[in-house]
Amino acid sequence: MIQDYLRRIDERDYTVGIIGLGYVGLPLMWTFHKKDMPVLGFDIDTHKVKCVNEGKSYIKHLGDEMMSALAKSDICEATTDFSRIPEADALLLCVPTPLDQHREPDMSYVVNTTEAISKYLRKGHLVVLESTTYPGTTEDVMIPILEKTSGLKAGVDFFVAYSPEREDPGNVNFNTERIPKVVGGSGEDALTLAKAMYDVAIVQTVPVSDCKTAEAVKLTENIFRSVNIALVNELKMVFAAMDIDVHEVLDAAATKPFGFMKFSPGPGLGGHCIPIDPFYLTWKAREFGVHTKFIELAGEVNTAMPDYVVNKTVAGLNKFKKSVNGSRILLAGLAYKPDVDDMRESPTFILMELLEKMGATVEFFDPHISFIHPTREHEKYNGKKSVEWSKEVIQSFDAVIVVTDHKAVNYDDLYDWSGLIIDSRNVYKGRNGKVLKA
Ligand SMILES: NC(=O)c1ccc[n+]([C@@H]2O[C@H](COP(=O)([O-])OP(=O)(O)OC[C@H]3O[C@@H](n4cnc5c(N)ncnc54)[C@H](O)[C@@H]3O)[C@@H](O)[C@H]2O)c1
Incomplete structure (x- = not known):
């Protein structure tokens, strides 16, 4: 037939x-x-x-x-x-x-x-x-x-x-x-x-x-990403404590023509795939009496990244004798990755919740998302609008956290207009002073 x-x-x-x-x-x-x-x-x-x-x-x-x-x-x-x-x-x-x-x-x-x-x-x-x-x-x-x-x-x-x-x-x-x-x-x-x-x-x-081999291929690809992102996130925290720039390390390591693949650390996982798919295997593996230790450890490290960014924000504000409580904080980027309008599972939501719980007023700016479309997980933010991109508005914040590195954002303007920047994406490579790497 x-x-x-x-x-x-x-x-x-x-x-x-x-x-x-x-x-x-x-x-x-x-x-x-x-x-x-x-x-x-x-x-x-x-x-x-x-x-x-x-x-x-x-x-x-x-x-x-x-x-x-x-x-x-x-x-x-x-x-x-x-x-x-x-x-x-x-x-x-x-x-x-x-x-x-x-x-x-x-x-x-x-x-x-x-x-x-x-x-x-x-x-x-x-x-x-x-x-x-x-x-x-x-x-x-x-x-x-x-x-x-x-x-x-x-x-x-x-x-x-x-x-x-x-x-x-x-x-x-x-x-x-x-x-x-x-x-x-x-x-x-x-x-x-x-x-x-x-x-x-x-x-x-x-x-x-x-079919089951093809199903396993896809999960393997995404688990590979999740585990490697967790690894560089852990290295970021270790090297930061040693006053070593993880991005410089990774760029130099990536010049090795074999046996190394570069992954970038960040503020936490986002999107419809990497934070979710590995747990499909974890769930199925239980039926076979097998534990997925790597997957769970990677999940643990990646899930802790927004807390790390918050801690850096606390430290940054502290330098100016300010607390998170009462501060106005801008999250630059809501999409989970650059140059798209997909906000599913974005770490920006987690940061918003954590900082608000600590008493901050939190807003976001995203050139690709003018307002937050209804989500099941973060209902209270439904309809929240991206702030206007202007010197006056940006200057009104005590701290800006770079969560997504969109090409459409003018980071030089953001630098000039902000008093304190927490950079989780290395957009301010080599710049110090008011920039704190997270
Ligand atoms: N987004 C990605 O980058 C990506 C990459 C690789 C794989 N995937 C996988 O592909 C799948 C789809 O992801 P997506 O990002 O396109 O999701 P999506 O939410 O963007 O699109 C899914 C669509 O399915 C529709 N839908 C839901 N129930 C339906 C039904 N009963 N009948 C007809 N349509 C229905 C929804 O209205 C929606 O338009 C997921 O399993 C995801 O993990 C996604």
């Missing part, structure tokens, strides 16, 4: 359905569209669907041109109507995989989406999970739901694969198209079909033995 689908993929007569049009799904839509593959996007968020169809941007770094091209295209459309699932030949799930309040995997988005598509599953469908998750999700969670509701059999009537998303929002060197894609299939036909589909749009596909 798959020969017919392979031919249709080749002839671009194969519709790719993308479910979840967020930071991952939207660029994926664009990537297939650029290769003339028909794309049908699904989301439960009516605002996003409307934006795609009307060419309005809702993820700043992706740009307006892409959105207007998608809106004008006659091979691309977005919808909230899941009864149109049968129109798509492949269904790529790009839905959130957060942690719940007990810091355990919240599989509700994957389960709800799988249930929604299972009602409309038809023979020949290829279902690919792209969301980051623990090994076993695709085969042990999704396939039983799909088979039960549809009465169809995976590997015979329809095909299932897992292909982790490695999208790095805001990275100008590597967009979705240029990042090799790992694919694991539940059976050979599923792998062949999924690989053929991704080969149309992505520079290279990397087949692995099965």
Whole structure:
């Protein structure tokens, strides 16, 4: 049966359905569209669907041109109507995989989406999970739901694969198209079909033995980052106590042409991936009686970083005979990383809470985020606005903490206008005086 689908993929007569049009799904839509593959996007968020169809941007770094091209295209459309699932030949799930309040995997988005598509599953469908998750999700969670509701059999009537998303929002060197894609299939036909589909749009596909191996690849990549970031964060604190600049050390160490990879210390982890994904493995490992000591230690070190920044702020204010209590503190940067508008899990929120608890008045400035969109975790900040960027406003703060190093911020002006700067991103390399490294 798959020969017919392979031919249709080749002839671009194969519709790719993308479910979840967020930071991952939207660029994926664009990537297939650029290769003339028909794309049908699904989301439960009516605002996003409307934006795609009307060419309005809702993820700043992706740009307006892409959105207007998608809106004008006659091979691309977005919808909230899941009864149109049968129109798509492949269904790529790009839905959130957060942690719940007990810091355990919240599989509700994957389960709800799988249930929604299972009602409309038809023979020949290829279902690919792209969301980051623990090994076993695709085969042990999704396939039983799909088979039960549809009465169809995976590997015979329809095909299932897992292909982790490695999208790095805001990275100008590597967009979705240029990042090799790992694919694991539940059976050979599923792998062949999924690989053929991704080969149309992505520079290279990397087949692995099965879905659980592909699931493990993604977690390994993010655990590698989390552990190495924790290591440089620890080194930062050790070297600071010895009056050694960790950034100078890391830059010099990075000149070694082999056996060293540079990671940068910071004010704490942020984003939808690195603070969360490692704990998907920790949770699953418990079922096998195995402890993930490295992951938990890295989590501990990284989670303590906002406290370190607060301690530096206390020390900085102290020099001016001021206390945090009663001070006005500006957090420069709300996005969790430079040049994007994504504030999920940003350490800025933690800093805001810690400093407010100590009696400070805390504001933020971010050139990419004019106000705080509603979040479940930090409800009290919903709607809070970025302060105006002016000498008068910046001068009204007792201390500024650089949390995110956006290119769009004029750090020379910030330096001139501030009395005390706590720099957690090394934007003031080599400058001392009013700058305190954190
Ligand atoms: N953001 C990244 O940089 C990144 C990178 C690699 C992997 N990932 C992983 O990719 C997955 C998606 O992440 P994201 O950042 O794109 O999330 P996102 O929140 O930006 O987008 C998810 C989208 O799914 C939609 N959605 C939720 N439930 C749905 C349902 N039942 N049916 C249809 N749509 C639904 C939401 O409305 C939203 O638009 C996660 O597992 C994440 O860990 C993210």
